[in-house]
Amino acid sequence: MRLRPLSLALATLIATSACQQKAPTAPVEAPAAAQVSTAQADAKFADLSKRWLDGSMELQPVAATQTGNHAFDDRIDDLSAAGRQKLVDFSTKMLAELDALDLTRLSRDNQVDALILRNQIRYDIWTLQTLQSWAWDPQVYNSLAGGALYTLMARDFAPMPQRLKAATARMEKIPALFQQMRENIDPARVPAIHAETVKKQHAGIMSIVDSMIVPEAKALSGADRTKLDAAVTTLRTAAAEHQKWLDETLVPNAKGDFRIGQQLYDEKLAFALNSPMTRQDIRQRAEAAITETRKEMYDISRKVLAGKPGAPASMPDAPSDEEQQKTIEAALELAYADRPARDKVVELAKASTAEATKFAREKDLVTVPDTPVQIILMPEFQRGVSVAYCDSPGPLDKGLDTFYAVSPIPDDWTPAQVDSFLREYNTRSIHELSIHEAMPGHYLQIAHANKHPSVLRAVLGSGSFIEGWAMYAEKVMADAGYMDNDPLMQLIQRKWALRAFANAILDQAIHVDGMSEADAMKLMTVTTFQQEREAAGKWTRARLTSAQLPTYFVGYAEHLDLRREMEKRDGAKFNLKAFHDKVLSFGSPPGRFARQLMLDEPIK
Structure with missing residues (x-):
């Protein structure tokens, strides 16, 4: 999972997660015109x-800090009615200006950026006016409060005194954010799972x-x-x-419903993807x-399992569903036995x-960055949604560390819960997790993306491109x-794909x-072989x-479709590393762009 900017309009919590986004009816092709x-x-x-x-x-100054724009490090987002209206007015004005441009006159790269920007502005307006997460999702406020401080202190982008002064200013403002939350949030609209999660995460801010x-x-x-000490006491x-x-x-x-319903879901999905x-x-x-994967x-x-004690008695070429299930489960047990x-x-x-x-590096699969990635314990205010994430420096911050954050096993888990977790995150699964989050997954892809000259494209990186690349x-x-x-690693890789x-x-x-918890757990624990703790966590995440x-799949x-198309086009001339480097050179645009x-097609 890739950590995204912490802002109301760009996301709620750490997910890049809608009026239906429609593609232009005609390709944006640049006509013959003077240079x-x-x-x-x-x-x-x-x-x-x-x-x-x-x-x-x-x-949205908290997102600005994470992006690497430090002009507003002493501020936090204003989620009052007036603050939200400012963002709506600004977005509406910028959308009108963008819609007035003749996109056919732009270079191909700028055509892509213009369409990405149009989608984002519409998404921002829709989030504020239609989804209204500020009125029912307390995660928005908790994420801002924790992110406001964490983004200042996690990386050495400036001397410590400068960062502490900014943190002081933000600590002074966070009580007002708490007050805005209490004024904006209608408890009756808040889903119980959202309330319980924020209740548990809130202590992470003071941590x-x-x-x-x-x-x-x-x-x-x-x-x-003196000012810092006073801000700490007040906060x-x-x-x-x-x-x-x-x-x-x-x-x-x-008492709210965590299910957002078909209309909101389809609209949000179109924007997000x-x-x-x-x-x-x-x-x-x-x-x-x-x-196919099963x-x-x-x-x-x-x-x-061939010739091993305890193997299923029947493993035919054309198995029944039950025979297939038992055989795969028996083989996975061999992988689960090797765990940290x-x-x-x-x-x-x-x-x-x-x-x-x-x-x-040895297999020459892709150009590998030289800068290291730091593996850290996940900050407490971020826990409860995912097991791990990659937190890369913002595109405007150069030469800073990338964090591969891993959530510790909760102290209050029973031995049975810990065993379930470690069966899922066995030794080979941790290798798979590291591939996804670090190398050659998120860390490598974002390192390449941050070299793209378009700051706009870096700031508005596509969640599906980013998560899809890691998978x-x-x-x-x-x-x-x-x-x-x-073979057990090959098995685990496919289990993760499932x-x-x-x-x-x-x-x-x-x-x-309206899928029930029982049906969701069956899909995860039976059809796709997930352990109970992983499935329970995913049930929580899907409600939050x-x-x-869907961005992963x-x-x-989209990445796999493009590779197959390029292999078909280039035949024997196809070079895997060259293909990967070329795809990554585009930054993190939606897959369609x-x-x-890559194929030099009209931008649309």
């Missing part, structure tokens, strides 16, 4: 996009203060230190009062992929990242024989079709978010 005309059009668009970036960052700010406070002196009181409101008012009165694939397309392709897993399992101790997961993540990096990278490594073609296929079905089935879980399918750029 100066294109240059003038590009200059006009460059001015517009810069003004949008500057204006949106000023109105950032106590673990990242207070220990560094000695870097300030005099009036600056501690405000946080305690807010926790009381969460416990006594929000949680008991949270910016893809020709519809909800129906996604389900049909995901179901077919599950069937067949592959059965074939691998038969070979793994509960306190060694992060250590294994570090070792597996190093091994995956070495393998990708595609898992397949590339498996196909190249990672871990010496270990998880993504299930994600795509689960998301729409829950929010549109929408239109983010949609992006994966990557395809059009």
Whole structure:
């Protein structure tokens, strides 16, 4: 999972997660025109996009910090009615200017950026006016409060005194954000799962203060230190009062439906994916992929189990559903037996990242960056949604660390829950996780993307391109024989692919079709072989978010479709590394634009 900018308009929580986005009815083809005309059009668009970036960052300063724009590090987002209206007015004005441009006069790269920007502005307006997550999703506020401080302290983008002064200013403003939350949120509209999650996460805000700010406070002196200490004291009181409101008012009165329904879901999905694939397309392709992958897993399992004690008595060429299930489960048990101790997961993540990096270089699969990735414990205010994520520096921050954050096993889990978790995140699965989050997954892809000259494209990176690449990278490594073609590693890679296929079905089935918890758990634990703890966590995540879980499968399918098309076109001349480097050179655009750029097709 790739950590995205923490802003109301761009996301709720850490997911890149709608009026239906419609593609132009005709291709945006540049007509024959004088070069100066294109240059003038590009200059006009460059001015517009810069003004949008500057204006949106000023109105969403927490996202600005994460992006690497540090002009507003002493501010936080204003989610009052007046603050929200400012963002709507700004977005409406910028959309009108963009719609007035003749996109056919732009260069191909700018045609892509203009269409990405149009989709984002419409998404911003829709999120504020139609989805209205500010009125029913407390995660929006919790994410902003925690992100406001964490983004300042996690990386050394400026001297510590400068960052502490900015943190002081933000700590002074967070109590007002808590107040805005209490004024904006209607507990009756809040789903119980959202209220319970934020109740648990809220303590993470002060944990950032106590673990990242207070220990560094000695870097300030005099009036600056006095101001910081006062801000900490005031925030501690405000946080305690807010926790009381969460416990006594929000949680008991949270009666909202976590299912957003077909209309909102389809609209949001179109914005979030910016893809020709519809909800129906996604389900049909995901179901077919599950069937095909289970067949592959059965074939691998038969070979793994041949001649071994405890193998199923019957493993025929054409198995029944029950025979297929039992055979795959028996082979997976061999992988589950090799798992880390509960306190060694992060250590294994570090070792597996190093091994995956070495393998990708030796096999010459893609150009590998030289800068390292840091494996860290996930900050407390981010826990409860995913097991791990990649947090890369913003496109405007150069030379800073990338974090591969891994959530620790909760202290209050029973031995049975810990065992379930470690069966799912066994040794080979941690290798798979490191491939996805670090090398050659998110870390590598974002490192390439941040070299693209378009800041706009970097800021508005496509979630499906990013998540799809990380999943595609898992397949590339498996196909190249990672871990010496270990059949159990091949089995685990396909098991992880099944998880993504299930994600795509689960998301729409829950929010549109009313899928029950029992049916969701069956899809995950039986059809796609997930352990109970993983499935329970995904059930929670699917209720907390929408239109983010499909990004893995949609992006994966788009990357794989493009590769197959290029292999067919180039034949014997096809070079895998050259293909990967070329795709990654486009930044992180939606897959449809990557395809059009790669194949030199009209931009539309």
